[in-house]
Structures are given as C-alpha cells and as structure tokens.
Amino acid sequence: MTPKKPVRIGCYSAYWGDSPAAAIQLVKNEGANLDYLVADYLAEITMGILAARRKRRILSGKDKGIDYVPDFLSLVLKNILPDIAKNGTKVVTNAGALDPIGCKEAIEKLLKKLNLEKQIKVAAVLGDDVLENKETETLESFSQVHSFSPISSTEHGLDADPMPAKDEPILSLNAYLGSRGVADALAQGAHIVVTGRVVDSALVVGPLIHEYGWNENQPEYYDRMASASLAGHVIECGCQSTGGNFTDWRLAAESPYGGYANMGYPIVEFDANGEFVVTKPEKTGGLVSPATVAEQIVYEILDPALYLLPDVILDMRQIRVSKVGENRVLVQGAKGRAPTPWLKCSGIFLDGWKLSGELVIGGHEAKQKALAVGNAVVQRVENMLKDVGISPFRGTNVETLGGESLYGPHAKKDVSREIVLRLTAHHDDTKALNLFAREIMAVGTCMAPGITGSGSGRPKPVPNLVHFPCLLPKTEVKASVVVGNDSLQTVQWEKWDESQSFGSPSVVPLIPEASVSSTTKLVKTKLINLANGRSGDKGDVCNVGIIARDPRYYPYIKRSLTGPVVAEYMKHLCKGTVTRFELPGLFALNFVLTKSLGGGGLSSLTIDRQGKTFAQLILTGIDIEIPAELLPADQAKL
Template sequence: MGRVLNGKIVRIGSSSAAWGDTTLAARQLVEKGKLDYLVGDYLAEVTMALLARARVKAPEGGFVPDWLASVKPVLTDIKRQGIRLVTNSGGMNPGACRDAFLVAAAEAGLDFKVAVVTGDDLSGQAAEIACAAPAEMFSGAPLPERFASVNAYLGATPIAQALSDGADVVITGRVVDSAMVLGPLIHEFGWQVEDYDRLAAGSLAGHVIECGAQATGGLFTDWEEVAGGWHDMGFPIVECAADGSFVVTKPAETGGLVSVGTVAEQIVYEIGDPRAYRLPDVTCDFSEVRLEQLDVDRVLVRNAKGRAPGSDYKVCGTYLDGFRLMTTYMIAGWRAADKGRRTADALIRRTGAIMAARGFSPYREVSVECIGAEDTYGAARRDFEAREVIVKIGLRHDDPKALEIFAREFAHPGVAMAQGLTGVLHGRPKPTPVLRVHSFLWPKARVPVEIEVDGEARRATIADGGASNDLPPDAPPPAPLRGARTVTVPLRALAWGRSGDKGNHANIGIIARRSEFYPYLCEQVTAERVGGFFAHYLEGEVRRYLLPGFNALNFLLEDVLGGGGTASLRYDPQAKTYAQMLLDLPVEVPAAWLEPRGPLSGWQP
C-alpha cells in the first residue's frame, strides 16, 4: 500500500445504512476491521418527524436505539482497540442517546468521553422562520403553517472540534451523512476550512460508505457476482490519506464485492449535479473522480475537487398533510391483471359512495398498480398476460375516518367479486399520517451549533463558507466511432446503474462498464430518451450530467415520484427500481463488438 497511499492512513468503517439495518455489522468491523473510527448512519427526512413525536411522548426518547444495540456487545473491544465512535443516532435527542450509552458503558465497567453536537433542531426558531417564510427550495411551495420537525443539516466541523476536545464518542442530531467521516479526517490530518479539494475528497469517502453494504456489493447491478455472500455481507472500510485519496475495502473473509463497479454505483447514488454536490463544509465536484482496482476488494478513489460551500445550511422541515392508506392483495388466474384492476376500481367506487353518503369528501388521490403486469413500466411494458399479480391500492384523504370506511370494506371483494383473490396477510389496513418535506436554506450565522463534553457546552466555530461559484458548462461529450453495421443490445450490456430519490425527484446514475462504451452512452442515453421512458410518471424536466472521470452519466428526473417518501402512493416512492428498469433501454452498438474477441463477445441477454 505504501506506493499508493503515502504517510499516515486513517481507517474508518461504516456499520449502518439507515434505521432498520442489521445491528451485527459493528461486531464484524470491530473484530475484523482494524479500525481507527466506526461510524453509524441512521437518519432520513421522515425519521426526524417520527423521532420528534417519540420525544414528545417520552422525554428520554427521540433517538435511534439501534446504534446502542449494535455497539453495546463490543464496547470492551472498542475500548481496548481505541476505536472512536461517531453517530447521528442522537436524532431529536442526542443528550438522551449519550445518557443511554454511558449507562451501557458503566454496566460494562468502561469509561468513555462522550461529546454531543446540538443546534440542528430549529423548532425554537419557528416564529423567525415563519416571518421569513422561505419557499420550498425545489418546488417553490409556500411555507406550511406548522412543522412536525425542522432540522438543519450540520457539517463536519463540530465533529472535528469534538474529537480535538478528546471525545472518544461523538453523538449528533441531523448532520449530512458524509460529515461523520469528514469530521474525523479534518481532525486527524489538520485540514483547514479552505482546503476544499481535501474536504471534497473526505466528503466523497463518507458518501461512499454512508449507506453501509451498498458500497461492498449490496444492490449491485451484477447481483449474481455477489449473491453467494449475501448471507454474510462485508461492511465498508475506507483507508484515507492526507492528500484526500482513499481505498475502499472490507474485512477479509466476508461476503460482498468491492470493485470499480460497486464503488461507482455508490458514488452516483442520489448526488444530483455531480459538479455541484453542496454540503455545509464544501461544494463538491465528483465529475473527474478516478477509480482504480488495486487488488481483490480494493479500489483506489482520487481526484475529487471542491470549492466554497456558501453561507447557508440546507434545512429539512416535515409537516402533516392528511392521511394515506396502502394495501395489497394477490389475484391469480386467467387475465389476472384485468381482474385485479377491475376489483380495485369497484372497491374504490363502493367505498367512495359510502363516504359520500356519510358526508365525507371524495378521496384526494387514488393509485392502483398491478405488480407483475409491469404497470410501473408505462409504455415500456411488455405485451404479455400475467397469470398472477399483486394489486396495490393507495388512497389519500384529509380525514382518517374516511379511510377507515375503506378498511372496513376491504375484505368484501374476497367473497363478492373475482375468484382467485388471496394474500390478505395483515388484516385491515390502517390510515397513517402523510409527512411531506419542505426544504429551504437558512443562514449558518443564525444556527447556534454547540458541543457538549462532560457537562460543559461551548459554541462550535463555524466558518461563514463564502460564495460558491458555479462551474462553466460541461465539455461536449465524446463522439462514438461509427462502424459499417450495428446491432441493438439493452443498456445493461454496456452499463451498471443505481437509482434513488431526492424528495420528489429521482436520481439515476449510469456507469459504462468499459471506457469504449461511454461515447455510445453519451450519444444515445439522452435526457429526452430517459424522460420518454418514464413519461407515465414524469411531471417535470430531466437533467443529464456527465462524469467523464469514471465514464458515467447522472440523470435528475424532477417531480416524478408522486410526492416522494410517505407523501407518495406509489409502490416505489423512492425510485429504487428506476435504474434497473432503465437498463432495458435499447442501444445501438457496432456489430463487431459481439464477434469473437469483441468487448461484448459471448454476451447473453
């Protein structure tokens, strides 16, 4: 490794992608990872609203208990090895999370210096925010009357300062996920607030491992290469150098795969514009990042660039917007999809009439999808007759009592409509609150960030951030070489893909498997074709971005998720399936590529 990463190396492992991930990864990384730091990521937008509600019910609640459950069994080894812990599991109550940790440590006869980072919760500034009335930064929607939660995305600086104060453990509320890796690197290497290229590189290291096993083969397009190790997935480790370069790896003798493909898929995951990935500490440019396979399960990442982050924090507010009800059932046999749709329509009409008779307004929104009949593919749906489908019904209404009418009538089709209906496994569906997201910018100077260690609190020093200048337009994409004859193959023959959500927007990253494929992707996988593929859902624009450093394209599909998250009635409200669907897109390539010794020789659909 000396010839690749010179000097001091800091090893950081990530044990969690989200609340609900396995609690066993911490043990794997502590016992096999030879770590300096172990980080745990647990928060998402709607999670904050749920934790705010939990704190109202119980003053000692409001944090994610999974982190403590994961590290508690290995606290003795963590202390013995000197591994330092950083987590955002503090959620809406970092102090209570700290107290619970200290109780667990005391029970084990161990002593840790624990720091808590606060200031992200802006509920105390509700009046000031209402007066400023910031519109939603993506949709332009007006400020809601009341928030269920409102939190600024803090950066890495207070984490670094807490570590410099001697903390063994740093517990935060809402921070950008990558900050949990960047903070330790700032502390270890002494990076300054204007070392933008290094800050961008450290942020990229955090971005790569923030989703746990997604960087080590989890969700990989070529899933068959990884499936043999799914039962014991290795969790990611980054080995970081002072110049910002890092190697992605995992513990030996664990499942998974660390390759250029798996790392590239994670880099494009939910980044929007790769040349303007805005974080509190730096605006990142990942477009010219270089990836190199050094050895089995070892990928070198370098060449991230950065510039000033700007003087505002992004703030995420959540608010209640009525209620929804979601349910599914299976139906089988001849013309299963037709039966399923007709059954759903009849049930919705029936309950709508009952609602009207009882004085309720109509449903605000209705969504029916037959999963198995390719309803989610729109015009790209294949022409075939499914013999079994899952029928999903989604309904929205302002009054949960109206939705309860549907819940009481839900079993009626099983005895009064089409034969072959089954699979009602969970009884009557229940209405649940719809939590929407309202994102806006708020001056850093108006967000008092504090670090508390051993009962003493101090104000964190946060740089203003300066002006973030936009980059010039992308250079023209490379043009493909034209041969005498072409053939059509699906995009998956040429590329890997990964998709996810950004509120009501979808992010689809496409990465060429080989550099010679990239010009053909640039030419044929256009914003227009991607928009046409998802035309049945798309309500906004499609923007395409180039990442020539590792031969990738990134697409942002605006207003395509029916509200996104819990605000959506879709079976896939977070665009998790979009890349895999898009990989069926037909692409023309030279026929010679499929001949012996060609780059697609032996390719099979």
C-alpha cells in the same frame, strides 16, 4: 501531527434497520484495525417518523420519551464497548437523532454500568433542530428561508419541491450540519460522538479533519475536504459500496465467504495526500470493484459539479476509480471549493391521512382481474362518500405488483398468474379511509375469482407526513458541542462564498458522443448490457446514475441515452423535468428526474417511494445503438 499511515474508517450502518451484526464484524474481524467506526441511522423518512412520534407523545401529555436511536445502544454499543475500549477505536454516529443529549446521557449510563466511564468520554453535537426555542413552529419564525432546487445552486425555486405555507404548522425542521462539530469533539478527547441531523459524510470528514489538522489556510484544503466528503459518501450506505444493490448482483450473491449471507461492510483507508482506498474485511462476502464503488458514487446525487455540502462543494466530474488489489479500489480526482452561505434543511409537515391495503389475486388473467377489482373498489367507495356528503379522495393509486406496474406502458404482456393488488388512498378524514379499508376486505365474495387476503388484516389510516427541503442562511443556525461534563461550546462555521461564484463551475473536458457515418453498422442492445446503474431519492426527485461498463461504450450511450429519451420512457412516473449531467472521469451520466416519486418517501402513494427501481427500469427497458463489433459477447438475453 499528520499520521504516518492512512486513517482507517469503517461504516456499519446505512439506515435505521441495517444489520447490527455489521458493527461486530468490523470491530472483531481480524485485520480490521479500525481507527474509527461510523454509522448512519437517519434518512428523511426516519426523521419524519421520529418527529410524528414525538408530537403524538407531547399531545398525549408525556414530556419525556426516547427521541434518539435506542438500537445503537442495545444492539450495537453494548456488544462492542469492551473491544473499542481495548483497541482505541472511536465511534461517530448520528444516532442522536432528535435528542443527541439524551443519547449521550444514555451512553454514559451504559458506560458506568460496565465500569468504563473513566476510559471512554462521550460527546454530543447539537443545534440542527432549528425550531427549538422558536415562538411558533412555522416558517414565519425565520427571517429568510428559500426553497431548494435540485438542478440549480442559485435559482432556488427551479423545479423545487413544494413547501408548506408560511403560517402552516410543521412537525420538525432540522438543518444538515457539517463536520466541524465532530472534529471539535474529537479534539477535546471524545471517544464516542453522537449527533443529530448532520450531512451523512460529516461522520467521516470530522475524524479526518481531526487526524490531519486541516485548516482553511492550507492551499489544498478544499480539495482535501472534497475527497474526505466523497469517502464519506462512498461508505455511508454500508454494503452499497461492497456489492449491495449492485447491478451485476450474482457477483455479490455468489461471492466467496458466504456471499449475501456474510456481506462485508466497507472500510476506507484515507491517505494524507487526499486519495483513498475502499476495501472490506477479509473473508467476508460481497466484492469491492471499480464498478461497485462507481455505482455508489453516482447514488443520490444531483449536479455532479455541485454536490453541495455544509463545509465544501464537491465536484465529482473528474473522479477516477481503479483496482489496486483484491477487493481494493483507489479513488482519486475529487475537487472542492468554498461552500455556499446556506444550509439545507429537512422539514416535515402533516397533510391529512393515507391508507394502503393489499389483496392477492391468482389464476388466469390475474393482472386484468386485479385492475378491474381495484378500480371498482375506488369507484364504489367514491360513490359511498358522495352519498354521505364526504368529499372525494385527494388521491388514489391502483397497482398490480408482479404485473410490472412500475414499467407502466412498457410492461410485458406475459405476466404472472399471481398478482398482489395494492390499493392506496389519501384523504383528510379518517372516516373515508376506514370505509375504504372495509370495502377492500369485502371484495372476496363479490368480485373476481381467485382473491385471497394478503395476511396483514384490515389496513388502518396513518398520518400522511410530507417531507420538504429548504435552505436557511448559516447565520440563522447555531451549532454547538458538549464533551463529557464540560460546558456547551459553539461550533464556528467555515468561511463561505458570498459571491456565489459557485453557480458557474469550471469547465472540464467532456467525452463527445459517437459520430456515426452512413456506413457504420449499428445494432440495438439493452442498456444493461453496456452499463451499470443505480438510482435513489432526494425528496420528490429521483436520480439515475448510469456508468459505462467499458469506456468504448460511453460515446454510444451518450448518443442514444439523452434527456428527452429518458423523459419519454419515464413519463408515466416522472411528472417534472429530466436533466442530464456528465461525469467523464467515471464514463458516467446522471439523470435528475423531478416530481417523480409522488411527493416523496413519506407521502407517496406509489410502491417505489424512493426511486430504488428506476435505474433497473431504464437499464432493462431502453435500447442503445452500438456498432456490431462492439457488442458484448456475453450480453444478457432481455
């Protein structure tokens, strides 16, 4: 039956490493009254680390280990089980990681220890590990496999990240499953559902399918699924929708009830009509505003007309956000259509070794000294490798942290008098990297003055893990669910669009860029004075979302902030293309920068492997022309 009140879902974790205190806040904070508590633990980097650890264990002869997220049990579930048993809150999480069944069994063991096994039933959703039961752990095991394009839903090779050779061994390959398995588990009476790799929003969409009984025969089914997916996208990164990573950071840091020290975690209240409100527990820090929610909406997206998910294609272009109360934001306007025939997969393969070491350099001309030392160390070791017959490095990177290295040619000349010199190298032989580590530590007495160690000691080589996205037909992926002691049941896929008509999304009204006459007096101001922004990664691709602070600014931002302008400004980091997309409902632009993260989060040699700083670089570095009368009175002094 359709609930009479909105379904309330809180999210306490954005990644493996988020504060475990957040779950206690959401469960025990007076007035939360949650129907569901969800948690996202898995990122591309996390899956790679877990896969490498599992491979090392197997090679050492150990068959059994912990391949799920143990912190979910020891730091979270153990502390909230009595409360969720009492108030009926259900828990959905992807903490199952590489072993959802193992995670389920560990939870059941904990429940038995607490005498709660008769009150709480646990389910696991599995099938994302598409290498399981394959004869060879290579792409040759699949009859069809496509690369994944960040800027085209039908031309899969367009600006796609490179994939391993067909016969090259891969450590892991996990499909992003949808929400149907979660919904099936809840329908069968599960109170706790653990999954492996699912699309992040599935943790929210699954409960809403279950609560509202949505099915494909309903006329507004895809719009409801799209809105539910958007709700999941907004809260899956925890505090990023309640003031975390917010451009106007002081509003969150200095907010009532403790600011950063007591950040409130997000709650969505999802109504039967498909609209939802974003909020947070009372008397917690941070803030929920149209700006904080809009920033999260544009985070880690590609084409906003085609946000591809296993169950639906979400169109974000007409989304609107509005304040409806203190720390309450209404989100409307999501549109949906039938999904594609493919599932996106996250793969990991091994490509040599890498090493990173750091030194602190202080005093006069600290940046210049650091660059001289860094380049000398690289050249010195290259000469040594040549002398002993070892091949050159496959890649090196010299960075001066504190010297605006991220800004490249746009760095200010007046820089800090203390610099962290970061040296990174990639090689197939650990002997070469160990030599590199020794020479990093040897410069204290033979090079520039003011050098001291970073305190971390001599660095060691680590495997260079490479992430790659790809697409598999849904017909090659079999998802299943097991609830309590019941037998394994197959999860049925939603109908998909065989015609690929999704490649041509509908046309929506756009807001034209400003038309400026010869008499218009224009002045320049930094973009940050006119817009908020947020950036994030998708493999070796970075997106930068820019949202106008005032609708009046938007036509002028469009006029000045073009794709070529961003490409020119970011060319020291972006080695691919820059594509601009529009979200007129939010008065926002989204820029997709390909080949911009040095290979992606696992393998990159750069300090910002996930593009988290890119929005800040653009906001503080690019000027916008705007009429003098529109210039904000309180513009930042940059």
